Amino acid sequence: MGSLYDVTPTVVVGPVSRGALVGALTAAALGVGFVEMRKNQAPATDSDRWVQRTTAPDYRDRHVVFGFRRDLVRAGDRVLLVDDWADTGATAVTARQLVEDSGAQWIGAACIVDALTDARLRHDLPLRALLNVRTL
Numbered sequence: 021m022g023s024l025y026d027v028t029p030t031v032v033v034g035p036v037s038r039g040a041l042v043g044a045l046t047a048a049a050l051g052v053g054f055v056e057m058r059k060n061q062a063p064a065t066d067s068d069r070w071v072q073r074t075t076a077p078d079y080r081d082r083h084v085v086f087g088f089r090r091d092l093v094r095a096g097d098r099v100l101l102v103d104d105w106a107d108t109g110a111t112a113v114t115a116r117q118l119v120e121d122s123g124a125q126w127i128g129a130a131c132i133v134d135a136l137t138d139a140r141l142r143h144d145l146p147l148r149a150l151l152n153v154r155t156l
């Protein structure tokens with residue numbers, strides 16, 4: 021997954037839950053940091069230290085609130101999203117917004133399976149994958 025892009029990340033972000041598993045393994049293989057992008061994080065006393073964004077409708081037509089602690093991704097970081105699957109791309113688009121909110125450099129989204137329903141996102145995100153859903 022880490023070799024899908026020429027740029028080496030300093031941080032891998034993985035959305036819970038399957039993306040966090042694949043992302044943590046990718047970060048370990050690359051020897052870089054890992055940040056879990058949490059879903060519907062309950063309000064907490066330190067909520068001001070979190071960056072959060074709500075997705076457009078995902079493949080289940082849900083609006084999911086994703087976020088991570090603000091200090092885990094910093095200006096100067098190069099961030100790669102790793103996930104198992106992309107469908108609407110809503111999760112990846114939201115990850116990009118969170119990374120840019122943090123002032124870090126977005127590299128792109130690396131997935132095991134590309135099942136994007138909106139082909140433009142493949143270029144715009146950009147998104148690269150090990151497999152395309154049509155080959156499964």
Ligand SMILES: O=P(O)(O)OC[C@H]1O[C@H](OP(=O)(O)OP(=O)(O)O)[C@H](O)[C@@H]1O
Nearest residue numbers: 036037038078079106107108109110111
């Ligand atoms: O492109 P999208 O429409 O945003 O969908 C892709 C996301 O959906 C799946 O996660 P899911 O929400 O099923 O969570 P899970 O890993 O906890 O099952 C998958 O792991 C991606 O994170």
